[in-house]
Amino acid sequence: MSSENGDIDDHEEGRLPSEGSSEADSVVRHPKWRPHHEIPKDDPAFDGLSKRSQKRLLKQRRFEATKDEKRAIEKEKRKLKKRERHEAIVAGLAQPPPKRAKPEEQTPCRVRIAIDCAFDDLMMDKEIKSMLQQITRCHSQNRLTQHPIPFTVTSQDKNTSKIAQGFKSRHDDHSRWAHVKWETRPIEQIFDKDELIYLSADATDVCETLDESKVYVIGGIVDHNRHKLLCENKAKTLGIKSAQLPIGDYIKLNSRKVLTVNHVFEILLRYTETHDWQKAFLAAIPQRKIENGQETEAGLYEQQEEDGGQTGDDLVSPGHEAELSEP
Numbered sequence: 001m002s003s004e005n006g007d008i009d010d011h012e013e014g015r016l017p018s019e020g021s022s023e024a025d026s027v028v029r030h031p032k033w034r035p036h037h038e039i040p041k042d043d044p045a046f047d048g049l050s051k052r053s054q055k056r057l058l059k060q061r062r063f064e065a066t067k068d069e070k071r072a073i074e075k076e077k078r079k080l081k082k083r084e085r086h087e088a089i090v091a092g093l094a095q096p097p098p099k100r101a102k103p104e105e106q107t108p109c110r111v112r113i114a115i116d117c118a119f120d121d122l123m124m125d126k127e128i129k130s131m132l133q134q135i136t137r138c139h140s141q142n143r144l145t146q147h148p149i150p151f152t153v154t155s156q157d158k159n160t161s162k163i164a165q166g167f168k169s170r171h172d173d174h175s176r177w178a179h180v181k182w183e184t185r186p187i188e189q190i191f192d193k194d195e196l197i198y199l200s201a202d203a204t205d206v207c208e209t210l211d212e213s214k215v216y217v218i219g220g221i222v223d224h225n226r227h228k229l230l231c232e233n234k235a236k237t238l239g240i241k242s243a244q245l246p247i248g249d250y251i252k253l254n255s256r257k258v259l260t261v262n263h264v265f266e267i268l269l270r271y272t273e274t275h276d277w278q279k280a281f282l283a284a285i286p287q288r289k290i291e292n293g294q295e296t297e298a299g300l301y302e303q304q305e306e307d308g309g310q311t312g313d314d315l316v317s318p319g320h321e322a323e324l325s326e327p
């Protein structure tokens with residue numbers, strides 16, 4: 001962009017700084033282009049690295065340098081949101097979040113869910129972390145309702161499962177969570193194939209209702225769609241029926257309809273309460289993911305989360321938001 005005196009604006013993103021060369025002035029770079037001189041020449045950590053690795057290291061350093069500041073900003077934002085929500089509740093403009101139910105006073109649903117955690121090897125460490133948080137959130141949702149859905153987390157051998165090890169290192173007393181079973185065996189060894197329905201956004205069949213004699217399997221993976229058709233293919237290989245949620249019949253999403261484990265879990269939970277898919281989707285899927293700004297209630301219960309006040313969205317690491325909508 002030319003400034004008033006006709007010079008090239010060096011700050012315009014994607015354009016080379018003016019260095020007197022008319023050729024350089026006319027070259028338009030990719031918006032993510034940054035000058036190479038940012039890579040420190042006298043830092044031995046960069047020696048011998050490929051350009052790509054140098055950039056990665058630089059990016060990591062920038063991230064480390066700004067991490068605390070960004071966290072503090074996020075914390076402030078959360079505080080503000082919490083205050084706003086409180087004020088809205090006091091003013092009668094929003095509903096107070098439901099209270100946690102005591103396990104002994106809850107009546108579990110007959111519908112069952114299994115979270116198939118046999119995909120550790122396909123996830124990076126931060127994705128494993130995200131998976132732990134998503135499972136925690138499923139449990140948190142169960143604690144807020146009178147009729148929780150019992151769920152089994154499968155493939156949880158403590159010697160081989162990164163998820164099991166992750167929970168252990170968090171000193172979480174997860175093994176005592178109400179309405180949750182931790183199974184070392186894989187799904188196909190625990191349940192009869194006939195009672196299993198593998199949920200998959202890629203399935204041809206659509207889940208019209210929830211059948212109390214079935215176990216609905218959610219693929220316990222955060223993969224940002226690197227592994228396309230993963231669960232659909234697994235269901236086929238095991239000879240298990242698969243089905244997708246009827247999202248398209250009720251709401252329009254801004255992007256693809258692959259959801260996170262906790263969102264799928266919450267949709268099923270809300271459906272068992274209301275028997276209304278539309279209400280279930282609007283209650284569980286974040287507003288920004290829904291086209292035409294249909295009012296959602298997603299996040300209404302966030303304050304009561306056990307996972308450090310994180311919202312479902314927070315559970316997705318930066319740059320990985322795609323999976324909410326999905327990749």
Ligand SMILES: C[S@@+](CC[C@H](N)C(=O)[O-])C[C@H]1O[C@@H](n2cnc3c(N)ncnc32)[C@H](O)[C@@H]1O
Binds near residue numbers: 202217218226
């Ligand atoms: C992040 S997704 C996994 C995506 C993975 N690439 C795949 O192909 O299965 C996590 C799980 O949520 C469930 N899920 C997500 N979106 C769904 C949808 N629209 N319908 C049914 N199940 C869905 C599936 O069980 C899926 O395995």
